Amino acid sequence: MLNIVLFGPPGSGKGTQSEKLIEKFGLTHFSTGDMLRAELAAETELGLKAKSIMERGELVSDEIIIGMIRNKISGDSGSKGFIFDGFPRTVAQAEALDDLFDELGMKIDVMMGLEVEEQELINRLLKRGQDQGRADDNLDTIKNRIRVYQEQTAPVMGYYETRGKYRGVNGTGSIDDIFNRLCGILEGL
Ligand code: B4P
Numbered sequence: 341m342l343n344i345v346l347f348g349p350p351g352s353g354k355g356t357q358s359e360k361l362i363e364k365f366g367l368t369h370f371s372t373g374d375m376l377r378a379e380l381a382a383e384t385e386l387g388l389k390a391k392s393i394m395e396r397g398e399l400v401s402d403e404i405i406i407g408m409i410r411n412k413i414s415g416d417s418g419s420k421g422f423i424f425d426g427f428p429r430t431v432a433q434a435e436a437l438d439d440l441f442d443e444l445g446m447k448i449d450v451m452m453g454l455e456v457e458e459q460e461l462i463n464r465l466l467k468r469g470q471d472q473g474r475a476d477d478n479l480d481t482i483k484n485r486i487r488v489y490q491e492q493t494a495p496v497m498g499y500y501e502t503r504g505k506y507r508g509v510n511g512t513g514s515i516d517d518i519f520n521r522l523c524g525i526l527e528g529l
Pocket of ligand 1: 349350351352353354355356357372373374376393394397398399400401405425426427428429433464465467468476485511512513514515518
């Protein structure tokens with residue numbers, strides 16, 4: 341089994357690179373952002389709760405996120421491995437994932453962090469806002485998402501670093517070049 345956490349600030353390319361890694365390694369994708377957007381589109385109770393939080397660029401509560409992950413992993417135990425994209429986003433989520441994996445006799449092999457300058461993140465997300473019209477891709481919300489990342493999510497890197505599992509990757513350049521850097525890490529594990 342190969343279990344990966346793909347980490348990085350909003351707009352760093354987690355979703356983009358996850359798609360390519362899934363295709364190459366046959367992994368099951370866990371994007372908490374996609375899962376929340378599906379709840380929103382289906383207008384479930386959870387989706388309605390998450391809507392205004394996401395539009396402000398804040399984090400949805402740990403309790404909701406951990407519940408979603410627990411349900412999905414339990415129904416998917418025959419997988420070749422998992423790729424977590426946009427999760428864990430707080431230290432509490434990282435601890436909950438370790439507890440769940442301990443229960444299931446599984447482990448995270450590596451956290452790969454995509455490192456990208458702030459202005460490049462803003463440019464990418466503004467462009468996606470123009471192309472796809474996502475409600476949280478406007479300048480005010482983007483700046484708040486980056487602030488929330490620095491305050492609440494960046495410490496998750498230290499959590500994996502102290503366990504010897506963090507590998508930083510230059511997240512700037514062509515999508516294929518970045519993908520090759522990520523594959524290099526996985527092939528060297
Ligand atoms: P996410 O859906 O996870 O959104 P994201 O971090 O902004 O996007 P991502 O990083 O995957 O985008 P990508 O770079 O691939 O979260 C949205 C919201 O959901 C959060 O703000 C929060 O409210 C909530 N949420 C989600 N998970 C949560 C959790 N665990 N706990 C609490 N709340 C949670 O793509 C960005 C753009 O860059 C794309 O347009 C792409 O085409 C482009 N791009 C990618 N690579 C590029 C490259 N190399 N060069 C140029 N452009 C590139």
